Amino acid sequence: MKKLLLLLFVFYSTSIFAGTRGTLYIAENETPENLDPANATNSTVDQLLVGVYDALVQFTAGETTVSPRIAKSWSVSEGGKKYTFNLRSDVRFHDGSKLTAEDVKFTLDRLVAAKGNTMNDLAFYKGAEVVDDYTINLLLSAPFGPFISGLSRIYIMNKDLVKPNLGDDNGRSWLAVNEAGSGPYKVTKYKPTEEVVLEAFEGYWNGWSGNHVSKVVFVYISEPSTQLALLKSGDVHIAPDLTVDDKVDLKGNSDFKVDIGAAATPLYFQLNTQGKKLMQNSLFRKALVMAFDRELHLNQVLRGFGNMPDGPLPSNWPGHKKGTEAGFDLSSAKKIINENGWAGTRLLVRYLPAIEEEKRAVEQFQSNLKKIGITLDTEGMTWPSQAATVQKLETTSDINMIYNFPSFPDPHAILNTSFNGKLTGYNGGYNWAQYSSGKVDALLDQAASSSDQNQRAKLYSKVQQMVGNDHVVITVSNPGSVVVMSNKVVGYKYNVAHHQTFNYMDIGLK
Amino acid sequence: MSFESIKNISLYIIQRIVLTIIALVVLSFITFSLSYIVPGDAALVAAGPSAGKEKIEQLRVEMGLNLPFYEQYFVYLTKLSRGDLGKSWFTHQPILNDIKDLLPASAELVFFAMLFNIIIAIPLGVLAATKRDSKTDFSIRILVMIGAGIPIFWLGLLLQHFLASETGLFPIAGRLSFSNRNFEGSTGFLFFDSVVQGEWGVFWDSIWHIILPAFTLSVLFIAVITRTTRSTLMRALEEDFITLARSKGISEYRVIIKHALRNALVPTVTILGMQVGWMMGATVLVEEIFGRPGIGKYAVKAVTQSDIHGVVGVVLIVGIIFIFSNLIVDIVHLFLNPRLRKNSIGNL
Numbered sequence: 001m002k003k004l005l006l007l008l009f010v011f012y013s014t015s016i017f018a019g020t021r022g023t024l025y026i027a028e029n030e031t032p033e034n035l036d037p038a039n040a041t042n043s044t045v046d047q048l049l050v051g052v053y054d055a056l057v058q059f060t061a062g063e064t065t066v067s068p069r070i071a072k073s074w075s076v077s078e079g080g081k082k083y084t085f086n087l088r089s090d091v092r093f094h095d096g097s098k099l100t101a102e103d104v105k106f107t108l109d110r111l112v113a114a115k116g117n118t119m120n121d122l123a124f125y126k127g128a129e130v131v132d133d134y135t136i137n138l139l140l141s142a143p144f145g146p147f148i149s150g151l152s153r154i155y156i157m158n159k160d161l162v163k164p165n166l167g168d169d170n171g172r173s174w175l176a177v178n179e180a181g182s183g184p185y186k187v188t189k190y191k192p193t194e195e196v197v198l199e200a201f202e203g204y205w206n207g208w209s210g211n212h213v214s215k216v217v218f219v220y221i222s223e224p225s226t227q228l229a230l231l232k233s234g235d236v237h238i239a240p241d242l243t244v245d246d247k248v249d250l251k252g253n254s255d256f257k258v259d260i261g262a263a264a265t266p267l268y269f270q271l272n273t274q275g276k277k278l279m280q281n282s283l284f285r286k287a288l289v290m291a292f293d294r295e296l297h298l299n300q301v302l303r304g305f306g307n308m309p310d311g312p313l314p315s316n317w318p319g320h321k322k323g324t325e326a327g328f329d330l331s332s333a334k335k336i337i338n339e340n341g342w343a344g345t346r347l348l349v350r351y352l353p354a355i356e357e358e359k360r361a362v363e364q365f366q367s368n369l370k371k372i373g374i375t376l377d378t379e380g381m382t383w384p385s386q387a388a389t390v391q392k393l394e395t396t397s398d399i400n401m402i403y404n405f406p407s408f409p410d411p412h413a414i415l416n417t418s419f420n421g422k423l424t425g426y427n428g429g430y431n432w433a434q435y436s437s438g439k440v441d442a443l444l445d446q447a448a449s450s451s452d453q454n455q456r457a458k459l460y461s462k463v464q465q466m467v468g469n470d471h472v473v474i475t476v477s478n479p480g481s482v483v484v485m486s487n488k489v490v491g492y493k494y495n496v497a498h499h500q501t502f503n504y505m506d507i508g509l510k
Numbered sequence: 511m512s513f514e515s516i517k518n519i520s521l522y523i524i525q526r527i528v529l530t531i532i533a534l535v536v537l538s539f540i541t542f543s544l545s546y547i548v549p550g551d552a553a554l555v556a557a558g559p560s561a562g563k564e565k566i567e568q569l570r571v572e573m574g575l576n577l578p579f580y581e582q583y584f585v586y587l588t589k590l591s592r593g594d595l596g597k598s599w600f601t602h603q604p605i606l607n608d609i610k611d612l613l614p615a616s617a618e619l620v621f622f623a624m625l626f627n628i629i630i631a632i633p634l635g636v637l638a639a640t641k642r643d644s645k646t647d648f649s650i651r652i653l654v655m656i657g658a659g660i661p662i663f664w665l666g667l668l669l670q671h672f673l674a675s676e677t678g679l680f681p682i683a684g685r686l687s688f689s690n691r692n693f694e695g696s697t698g699f700l701f702f703d704s705v706v707q708g709e710w711g712v713f714w715d716s717i718w719h720i721i722l723p724a725f726t727l728s729v730l731f732i733a734v735i736t737r738t739t740r741s742t743l744m745r746a747l748e749e750d751f752i753t754l755a756r757s758k759g760i761s762e763y764r765v766i767i768k769h770a771l772r773n774a775l776v777p778t779v780t781i782l783g784m785q786v787g788w789m790m791g792a793t794v795l796v797e798e799i800f801g802r803p804g805i806g807k808y809a810v811k812a813v814t815q816s817d818i819h820g821v822v823g824v825v826l827i828v829g830i831i832f833i834f835s836n837l838i839v840d841i842v843h844l845f846l847n848p849r850l851r852k853n854s855i856g857n858l
Contacts, residue, residue, distance in 0.1 A: 023688075025688070031807070031811060033600045033601060034600070034601050034602055034603075036602065039558070041558045042558070115557075115565055115568065115569060117557065117558025117561070118558075120557075120558055120561050120562070120565075123562075169602070172602045173597075173602050173603065176601060176602035176603060177603065189692075191611070191803070192601070193611075193612060193803035193804070193807055193808060194684075194685070194803040195691065217688070219683075219684070219801070220801070220803075221683055221801040222798050222801075222807070223798050223799050223801070225667055225670070225671075225799075226670065226682060226683050226799060226800070226801050229670065229671070229674065229675040229682045229683075230682055230683060230801075232675065233675065233678075233682060235682065235683075235688070382550065382813070382814050383555070383814060384550035384551060384552065384554070384555045384814070384815060384816040385548070385550045385816075387550075387551060387554050387555065388550050388551040388554065391551065391554065422562075423562070426563075427562065427563045428554065428557070428561055428562050428563035428564075428565070428566040429561075429562065
């Protein structure tokens with residue numbers, strides 16, 4: 001009888017239903033690696049899964065604070081090492097079965113076993129205890145303030161569906177091409193180099209009130225001019241990867257909308273603090289920091305699509321401290337260089353030439369440094385090659401360019417990644433300045449373990465001040481997330497916690 | 511054909527196949543070595559942001575990247591002998607499956623580009639050679655120079671802009687219109703599968719979608735074949751046997767097509783064979799512009815992720831196509847040129 005009901009449910013949910021209409025076509029330049037939620041730190045994966053799976057908590061598009069999703073509510077134990085979640089009891093997976101605490105535990109156990117990238121931000125996670133069908137405890141080995149935020153990228157999967165397919169690789173092969181979610185859309189076609197099709201799931205627990213599309217098609221087109229042609233012809237509704245010039249042109253065209261999302265993906269020149277003797281000198285690094293014109297970059301390279309950076313943290317984030325990073329002052333920089341006899345120094349910067357913004361920033365920096373007597377040699381690379389060079393101090397170049405893509409909008413996600421001595425390049429992290437300061441590490445650890453947001457904000461302010469005094473990075477830009485779409489699209493909002501994704505579950509067509 | 515000729519041909523083909531296998535092993539070694547030498551760390555990329563050293567090291571062991579080069583290559587070769595190209599570290603799928611899905615799209619593109627190449631280049635070459643130093647010859651030579659010099663990428667963008675975006679004569683991108691994309695075939699060759707299933711709408715849609723990309727891909731190659739055909743045919747037309755044929759009163763058409771062109775085609779066929787491999791390598795640019803799936807795009811992604819198995823898999827498959835197309839060319843030579851059949855071994 002149970003099986004029959006399940007079959008009826010599946011039949012019912014796969015039939016055409018009212019409440020959604022139309023097909024949304026989204027062009028995307030990079031093909032997805034796979035469909036595995038373990039890889040949801042990668043935006044090409046996350047942009048598909050964000051509406052296919054549910055998480056315990058969520059950052060909805062347009063919001064910077066976490067809100068309940070599968071978890072109706074939660075509480076934290078006195079010492080901050082135990083989180084108790086009360087789950088919704090009306091959530092069903094795409095096969096019609098109910099989502100319970102067992103599925104949550106299975107998801108986390110599997111992510112730990114598979115060394116899922118999404119667990120990187122939940123370093124203190126220790127294990128899960130199922131209390132009953134709709135209550136679960138998550139245990140930590142140490143208190144971790146951003147724990148709840150980190151859970152927003154942990155997509156809950158259907159245990160009964162995945163377990164038989166775990167194989168010998170923790171389900172990597174199966175989940176790479178199959179989904180086991182409970183979100184508003186389900187994957188009905190997965191051809192990763194061509195297109196991925198998602199269709200609305202009628203049994204979706206949150207219902208379908210409002211304007212929503214029945215189908216979402218991601219079309220993989222890497223060439224910006226082709227994306228533009230498809231957008232103009234009406235073949236696609238959203239084209240995020242156009243050139244800056246095309247975005248500027250379309251800004252005044254009433255057939256299209258140009259959305260500028262307040263993204264939080266700062267681009268840095270990271271200055272090797274443990275490199276050659278001169279690079280270890282903070283005064284020398286200060287001269288370098290003063291040699292880059294951020295305003296010129298914002299106006300000429302980003303054509304105004306972004307915010308003027310003021311230190312390594314986006315200025316609208318909690319804990320941001322103003323004026324910590326030395327500003328552009330070429331004459332003072334030149335004075336420092338000349339007074340100390342540092343003219344004639346040669347430095348090497350490594351960057352990704354495939355990214356226009358990085359290329360243009362390097363050009364400006366090279367030109368400015370020449371004016372103060374420093375020669376900047378440049379080495380363009382691919383991402384894996386550049387990342388490999390910083391794994392050893394002796395192969396780390398004087399300067400490296402890198403974007404920071406935080407997984408959730410919390411200062412920890414940016415400052416810890418970029419400045420914690422435990423996450424230097426040679427320790428396998430993205431602190432490519434190889435910056436190691438016992439005081440900064442202690443402040444970062446203290447902030448991470450606190451759940452008092454005011455205290456955390458104060459600690460992060462101190463971190464920014466210390467990093468600024470040490471002249472560790474040049475924050476080149478805070479580029480906006482510019483997405484061009486047809487004026488038929490309604491409901492698009494940028495989601496700072498899911499950068500380079502689209503809230504297709506909230507989008508309708510006029 | 512005499513017994514001696516058949517024996518010679520058989521020996522020739524066997525020797526070519528043995529050489530082909532050796533070439534493939536050498537190719538796999540070179541590609542594997544290059545992927546190993548090129549800086550990059552797949553474990554680091556696979557581990558994701560903020561992974562930490564411990565996790566990266568664990569992944570390196572799981573991926574077998576901690577093993578010495580010779581051991582990694584030996585493991586790879588052992589799997590390869592079983593037809594297993596390994597698993598992609600990023601798609602988590604067998605490389606062979608990934609390539610099987612994508613190769614038909616690229617092969618289809620190359621097939622049509624080659625068709626354009628043969629249909630356009632050989633008649634143009636013949637025309638230029640027979641109208642030597644005339645206005646026609648001059649015009650064809652100018653066209654050949656333009657074709658040889660024009661970058662594929664730029665030509666593709668121009669054709670797409672004027673013939674697709676502006677006029678709507680051709681589709682902008684993809685292999686099929688969105689309305690036909692649910693079509694599934696058994697081989698992945700859309701024009702073939704659609705005919706087999708009697709889906710004529712899909713057939714014409716696939717042809718309509720492939721014309722611009724295939725033409726874009728073919729232009730450079732058309733230039734080469736036109737020029738080769740022109741020069742070899744001109745040389746052949748000056749041979750004594752042509753003078754003899756003409757003196758016998760054979761029609762000029764038969765002299766050119768049956769006597770001169772058949773001899774002139776030997777180098778042309780050689781180049782056509784090699785062009786199959788070159789075209790395969792050039793598909794990536796056309797696939798990028800016209801938003802078509804294919805192994806070119808797959809290879810680029812594999813390179814940027816340091817996915818060694820993916821890179822070696824694609825290079826090996828393209829290498830196999832290159833080597834086998836040359837093998838076929840060598841065999842075709844035997845039929846085009848009777849002198850080769852007499853002493854084939856000596857011509858190896």
